[in-house]
Amino acid sequence: MSIVAELLTKPGVIxxxxxxxxxxxxxYRGDLTESHARMASIMCRATTMSTHMQGEIIAAxxxxxxxxxxxxxxxxxxxxxxxxxxxxxxxDNQTGAINPVIAFMRQALAHDPMDLI
Amino acid sequence: xxxxxxxxxxxxxxxxxxxxxxxxxLDHTIGPEEIIDKTVxxxxxxxxxxNISIATMQARGWEQxxxxxxxxxxxxxxxxxxxxxxxxxxxxxxxxKTAGETSLPPFMGIVIANEVADYEAAYxxxxxxx
Numbered sequence: 001m002s003i004v005a006e007l008l009t010k011p012g013v014i015x016x017x018x019x020x021x022x023x024x025x026x027x028y029r030g031d032l033t034e035s036h037a038r039m040a041s042i043m044c045r046a047t048t049m050s051t052h053m054q055g056e057i058i059a060a061x062x063x064x065x066x067x068x069x070x071x072x073x074x075x076x077x078x079x080x081x082x083x084x085x086x087x088x089x090x091x092d093n094q095t096g097a098i099n100p101v102i103a104f105m106r107q108a109l110a111h112d113p114m115d116l117i
Numbered sequence: 118x119x120x121x122x123x124x125x126x127x128x129x130x131x132x133x134x135x136x137x138x139x140x141x142x143l144d145h146t147i148g149p150e151e152i153i154d155k156t157v158x159x160x161x162x163x164x165x166x167x168n169i170s171i172a173t174m175q176a177r178g179w180e181q182x183x184x185x186x187x188x189x190x191x192x193x194x195x196x197x198x199x200x201x202x203x204x205x206x207x208x209x210x211x212x213x214k215t216a217g218e219t220s221l222p223p224f225m226g227i228v229i230a231n232e233v234a235d236y237e238a239a240y241x242x243x244x245x246x247x
Binding site: 036039040043047050051054055057058061062063064066067068069070071072073074075076077078079081084093097098099102106 | 154156157160161167168171172176179183185186187188189190193194195196198199200231234236237
């Protein structure tokens with residue numbers, strides 16, 4: 001089962017997808033229209049690239065080891081967006097717990113290449 | 118309102134901090150593991166302030182375009198690293214902001230070890246008293 005398909009089996013996950021780092025394609029499954037999924041993938045990709053760049057700056061400015069940013073989570077009152085590497089998911093806060101979702105994404109994408117290509 | 122000491126009592130807490138909306142570090146506590154220092158915390162605070170602002174803009178735009186409510190106001194923004202995560206929240210600023218106050222309380226943040234992280238508990242703690 002793919003990571004996206006497995007994510008959709010987690011309680012609370014409404015939609016999930018993945019995008020190419022270079023921005024020329026995306027795919028998704030779940031309860032979103034094509035145009036909304038496209039917009040979500042663009043926002044997720046932009047934030048991922050931005051946080052990765054910011055992490056590299058901190059690493060350059062710090063005397064300590066500062067490994068690359070792997071992902072990010074934006075939590076709203078009803079919904080949460082969770083992104084690890086190039087996989088994103090939309091999560092309903094009322095119908096599931098976010099801990100297993102983050103843990104699964106971290107584990108499933110732990111060895112995903114970090115060159116953003 | 119949650120304190121830095123209360124945040125440090127959460128599972129896997131490595132550091133807790135407060136920062137201005139403009140990103141400057143105001144106060145912090147670093148755990149005995151010392152995996153992070155004040156300089157990195159200050160840089161992280163700037164990074165998180167920037168990203169929570171961008172996320173807020175995106176959440177408002179998304180709600181307007183999709184008519185799908187429940188993303189704004191952004192309650193927490195989390196950065197996931199290899200070994201640890203950073204969770205920040207400005208939720209306690211919402212009530213005074215709505216009331217028209219110009220002086221707002223600082224953002225709060227916590228650094229937690231991924232292996233034992235309880236993100237839900239951290240979100241609940243950061244929402245305490247809001």
